[in-house]
Amino acid sequence: MKKCSACQKVLPVSAFARNKSRPDGLQANCRECAAEYYRERQEAKGRTVRVKVPVPRGHKRCPQCEEVKSHAEWERNQTSSDGWASYCRPCRAERNRVSYFQRKYGLTPAELDAMIAEQQGICCICLSAPAGHVDHDHETGRVRGVLCFSCNAALGQFKDRPDVIRRAATYVEGNAWKPTLVAPGVYQLPS
Template identity: 65%
Template sequence: MAGEPSEKRYAGCKRELPLAAFARDRNRRDGLQMRCRECVAQYGAAHYRRRREAMGKPVREKVAVPPGHKLCRTCGEVEPRGEWHRNATASDGLSTRCKACRAVQGRQGHLKRQYGITEAERDEPVASPAGVCCVCLAAPAEHVDHCHETGRVRGVLCFSCNAALGQFKDRPDVMRRAATYVEGNAWKPTLVAPGVYQLPS
């Protein structure tokens, strides 16, 4: 509209600024905020810092993030966009944690939900046998073994031994026969009737 000013003077920073330097405010007569955008940003940061310090909470420092990267607030690392899972509901389309942090927290959550233990409790039995599987005494113990009937955690085994116990359905009698078979004492059940076998003593 003709005759309308194209600039506005802000008393705070004592500058004549174009109208685009002020955000809109419908409640004011000229329709613009009292402070310029730059001063609002500085005032807002200082106000946030004072409020957090008054509550005794830590103040996050601003980190310079190059284009195509994002800061993970969990680990504090600046990672490229490829190191983040997508999240359509987020403003930038990326998850709030990097892939590495999500993996760590996913493992912690799985142990807590599935077995009711923490990573420290899982690693306690590992510390005694020098961190190796107590069945094969060779591979590193990394997988929680539990009773499928009671849910009680029995210990931590390597992947192969943990899977083997599951394949044997946790039955000691089957495992003993398998051990006898492997040791060379092979024997065969005797057919005594149709569909009926007698096991050797």
């Protein structure tokens, strides 16, 4: 048992945090008084402190969706104090998605949604599949639009070269001439 210097209550030792610099190895104030002091100091600085919500054992509260979920819905993180990620799997995936589009293309979720809505939610090239992949110029980084996976991959395979894409279109339309054999091992390409 130990007496808290702030609230003057005699509490069990488990109610005090550790402090190696003190003779008894414990803080002078109990955990509740220390938390209240911390909250007051943060509010004085104009910051807010999250309210601690009690959760059952084997569960954790997500600060984004504010739901208490079982540990099965969390990623492991050995560097955190409790061994679990800060956000549940769905919230973490959404945060990573938002962060990726902001970092890679400079797009906010609202801007990306506006681009997709402008295209009526379909790919600009095939006009049939849902748009879900941001297409950009690899040299300048400028975003051109939102395409389906297949069309975006096709542009990548053609290395964004319009001349190759035109030849591919001509080939698919059946208008391309085949190379003619001029001499053994020598072919003449169509002009």
